[in-house]
Amino acid sequence: MQQTLMMIKPDAVERSLTGRILSRVEEAGLRILRLRMVRLTPEQARDFYKVHEGKPFLDSLVAFMAGGPIVAAVLEGEDAIDRLEKIVGATDPANAEEGTIRKEFGLNIEKNSVHRSDAPETAENEIAWFDLNLALRPEPR
Numbered sequence: 259m260q261q262t263l264m265m266i267k268p269d270a271v272e273r274s275l276t277g278r279i280l281s282r283v284e285e286a287g288l289r290i291l292r293l294r295m296v297r298l299t300p301e302q303a304r305d306f307y308k309v310h311e312g313k314p315f316l317d318s319l320v321a322f323m324a325g326g327p328i329v330a331a332v333l334e335g336e337d338a339i340d341r342l343e344k345i346v347g348a349t350d351p352a353n354a355e356e357g358t359i360r361k362e363f364g365l366n367i368e369k370n371s372v373h374r375s376d377a378p379e380t381a382e383n384e385i386a387w388f389d390l391n392l393a394l395r396p397e398p399r
Contacts, residue, residue, distance in 0.1 A: 260338040261291065262375045263384040264346075268326030270371035271295070275363050276329050279372060282359060286345045288335040292388075300324040302391055306384075315368070322368055330388050339381055342374050 264283065266276050280290065298306070303323040310316045335341060347358025351370050354361035364370035375381035 259334050259336065260378070260381075261332060261334045261385060262338045262342055262381040263373075263388055264331045264333055264342060264375075265373040266329040266331075267369065267371055267373060268322065268328060269365055269369035270363055271327050271329060273363075275371065279359055279363070280329075280331070282345055283331070283333060283342070286335075286341055288333045288338055288341060290331050291334050292332040293329065294331075294388075295327050295329045297327045298324050305391070306387060319368060332385055332388065339375060339378060343376070346372055346374050 266279055270276065270279060280293075284290065300320055303320040304316070307316060307319055307323070310319065333342065345359060347354030347360040347364075349360070349370060350367040351360045351364030352367075354364065359372055360370045375384050
């Protein structure tokens with residue numbers, strides 16, 4: 259069994275897509291181990307996306323991710339990372355396959371409705387970050 263992290267981004271939460279996205283994840287055979295709605299601070303968003311430090315889109319991404327609540331989920335299943343990749347689709351919704359979450363719900367490359375871990379090492383690091391930084395935060399109001 260493999261674990262991975264998925265975050266439902268503020269654009270999808272705002273459009274009330276959380277249930278539809280989580281249903282697709284479960285229908286794909288992935289089990290939700292932990293689920294939490296939180297609002298990232300700008301500092302948390304920057305820390306989470308530090309892999310993009312120095313890239314021109316980082317400031318916009320940080321502002322977007324801190325701009326509303328997200329739903330973070332730790333998922334588990336056989337080949338969870340690859341299975342989630344198939345149901346989520348390409349980062350840019352314009353390039354995503356029909357029937358994927360990003361093709362159906364994504365608005366653009368930034369507001370693409372979900373974040374997913376892209377490799378086993380990334381998943382391990384992102385789940386650890388989630389557990390340390392988000393699990394103890396109070397629910398958003």
